[in-house]
Amino acid sequence: MDETLLRSLIPGVLGILVRRGADFAAAEDAVQDALVEALRVWPADPPRDPKGWLVTAAWRKFLDASRADAARRRREDLVDDQPAPGPVSGVDDTLRLYFLCAHPSLTPSSAVALTLRAVGGLTTRQIADAYLVPEATMAQRISRAKRTVGAVRFDQPGDVGTVLRVLYLVFNEGYSGDVDLAAEAIRLTRQLAAAVDHPEVAGLLALMLLHHARRDARTGADGSLVPLAEQDRGRWDTEMIGSGVAILQAALARDRLGEFQAQAAIAALHADARTVAETDWVQIVEWYDELAKLTDSPVVLLNRAVAVGEADGARAGLAELGRLDAALPRYAAVAAYLHERDGDLDTAARLYAEAAHKATTIAERDHLTRQAARLNNR
Template sequence: MDGTGLRERIPHVVNTLVRRGLSFAAAEDAVQSALVRAVEVWPHDPPRNPTGWLITTAWRAFLDQVRSDESRALREERNAMEPRPGAAPSRDDTLWLYFLCAHPALTPGSAIALTLRAVGGLTTRQIAEAYLVPEATMAQRISRAKQRIADRGLDRPGSVTTVLRVLYLLFNEGYSGDIDLAAEAVRLTRQLASRIDEPEVSGLLALMLLHHARREARTGAGGRLVPLSEQDRRLWDTALIREGIDILQEALARDRRGEYQVQAAIAALHADAPSTEETDWPQIVEWYDELVELTGSDVVRLNRAVALGEAEGPRTGAAALIGIDTATPRYAAVSAHLHERAGDLDLAALAYTEAARRATSEAERVHLERRAVRLRGADG
């Protein structure tokens, strides 16, 4: 059983314990203990029923904590409720648990962080990187969120907006290649789209499908990162692209645009182009202008600068970097790319080296370092 197989079981195990009366915080802690035990035991003694094993082990971990912290009466009450070993129910509680974790008592940011940690299986470090904050800060945020709902229980589902953001970040983490969560995010977003008739839900599904269609072309031999401009477009999944574009067109026709629909529109223009040179860059810039208005995000402004560099030239793109926080992820990489295209090879090499230092994955770091070395060789 690999790490992905373990993560897939987390939502059902957590929700089973919550339905049996545990607080969410206690259930999450117990499941984490069971996962640690699974890593130790399963390689040499794999269970016939992995999910049932996790439920039983997590429950016993909870009982151990109860025995050390609470009275004999409470201990006996919990022991009487201990489930018998056996097959676990097959129902999929994942999407519902996402809504419960988006509890109205939590801020959207806290709800997203908690869900990614407890249900999505991301580490605190990965969530901190997605939020652009130190790992210690994110650990405190998740801890406070668990404490806040400890006494309330998961009694009310949260908003669709919060769940969409969770799924978006979950997909992005999988798409980065660090861990494989993209397919699970697509599956859950399909479920959501089948139940909720909202343009932004459809927009997010379209965005995921259009990006997922390029997955096979994004890495080369040995896990080498292949940028969009160098990808073999014959490897793109045309069926997913067609599905994504159809879903997007239906959503846009309702004239209730949101950020996921706009991002999907940009992805569709990339997917529709035979090559980087034949991409409709002016239209992509227009979509980025709209996305900047919707989000005010420096990350979006950074991506707009790249598109502007393609549409109007690299020096125009570089000028668009003015005013963007230099600490924004990929700022150095974008600056390097624009300097390289403008012929400023020394500046580009320095920026690629800085970008490699800031890289959050090994594949990205190697890719950027190779760019820097190549430019230094060309300059010499």
């Protein structure tokens, strides 16, 4: 049984049911029931047309549920117009599902969960394991999201930017349990890139590939965090880097710069440097300037301060940092790094300890604690 094939067919099957008139929640339940049936039947009797088989099975599941539902009368027209089994339409509904799952009425966490379920084809248990929450909690979250978007009509084109932000959230969740969310986000973004011609979709895909290429070097054998400057660059995936750079170059050539393309350009410059010393920090600062114009994000300005500190010296970086709000996440960590570069080790040690106290992950907290201890024990 090819589970990868099954998962790749889910968006198209779900989209067909919704286009035929099924509400999203009922259609999604019917598709899940059809998948269970496929897992039971296909090993012994594989279909010639897997997608057509799933569409027929899911539509029957939907109709069975409709007949048993109190709302049967409102759906009689759907029952009367049941399509005959046979080849399914070649219309790709994947993009429609992306926009549906990223609807602005949903919270970011609900949008991510619904995308992984409806477009990614993951089970509720897999999603719950990835987010380290009980399966019942995730089931409730997905059910609420399905009810929210159940009556949404697609009269106008959706917002690609919203879809991309949801996919980026998925990517940044990383991995846990038996689901690698970073790899899953890359798969879904490739799928989106095949469905819509947009330079920012390509920019996000390039950004994901460039970051993912460094994944194996980000942690030590003991699971400790390894900063970019200390990573073994021989462990970076050069083939994935080359693919990301090629996708980025094609996107930039269209001269419609967006925030994900700018972020990818910064990641590409890091990936292009064979050693830390060869990093083109001046050009990175220029890209941060472009990114700041596009996003007006204080986090971007925080990262820019680090780049300025590398390009023009720690004092220049601290001057840029001084213009920002000290309450920003990672402000203390950046200040600690720049003060250490400037030779003020006592202040750097204090700030590393402060940053460790504010860290949101165990790996980051342990790393910052070690930096503080290193300076205090010098």
